[in-house]
Amino acid sequence: MGGRGSGRQATNCGKDVTEESTPLDIRKLARSGLLLPGRSFSWQWTVGDRQVSGITIRVAVQSVQLCYQRRSSGESIDQLVHLQSTPCQFGGARQWFTCPTCGKRVAVLYARGKYFTCRTCCSLGYASQKEGLGDRSSRQANKIQKRLGRAAGILHDEGGKPKGMHWPRYLRFKAEHDRLVQIGLQDMGRKLGLIQKLLDQ
Ligand SMILES: [Zn+2]
Structure with a gap:
């Protein structure tokens, strides 16, 4: 499953975030050139040519707002995720997500449950659902x-x-x-x- 940004300006919340884990990779977002403060865009996960889920991302200074709708309940989620940056060896900076649950610096967040978290928090949350x-x-x-x-x-x-x-x-x-x-x-x-x-x- 790969992530891909459409680049168009989005106004509404993204729809259809699946209950399965959807990896949101900040390196892909950075490469797309969309990770600029003030930008708002939609981001989709596709299997083959079919879009399976999507979210809207609003970029602020050192944070992003992830907007999506849960497929199971239709509930609208608006989640704030802080960003961090570390200097690169040959100049520039590398961006990271701060896991909203444990505060760890990570490149990829997953939405297996209601919110996007790091891989570890994701499996912990999944386990507690099954408790x-x-x-x-x-x-x-x-x-x-x-x-x-x-x-x-x-x-x-x-x-x-x-x-x-x-x-x-x-x-x-x-x-x-x-x-x-x-x-x-x-x-x-x-x-x-x-x-x-x-x-x-
Ligand atoms: Zn975490």
Whole structure:
């Protein structure tokens, strides 16, 4: 998927930003010659000849305004992204985006969710959208714990078959409980790994 600027002056907000990641590369914007304060232009992502999404970019001094509409909800987003510049070895300056979430200097921003962020924040945001799975599993496991007369918490796995409960029923509960705990723990591990990655930067 490649980005391409039409260069025409745009007045309305861009439309159809997809929920998939759309890489916005500041080097391409700079090469297009459109990254000048006061300019406003549309930028499209294409697959083959087909435009799959587009945004409107308004350039100010040391910042850009990204305007687009979410395809899923139709919500209009107007996001301010600060720019930074570093001197080039042979003169001139190189422009960078400042990730609006973590403040890191990056060349490419992605819009996998609602806003454009760096690649790391993008995967973290995506993971938190999916967090429902692990949380749901832990909650269901807790429910089973309760049925078995144990303390809640997926790491409380003590205690055997409650008095009066038939073995087949108990074993069914136990198997389901263990399966849910596995999902909950895997999800927890995945989230911790992503947070660690962000902290390591
Ligand atoms: Zn970031």
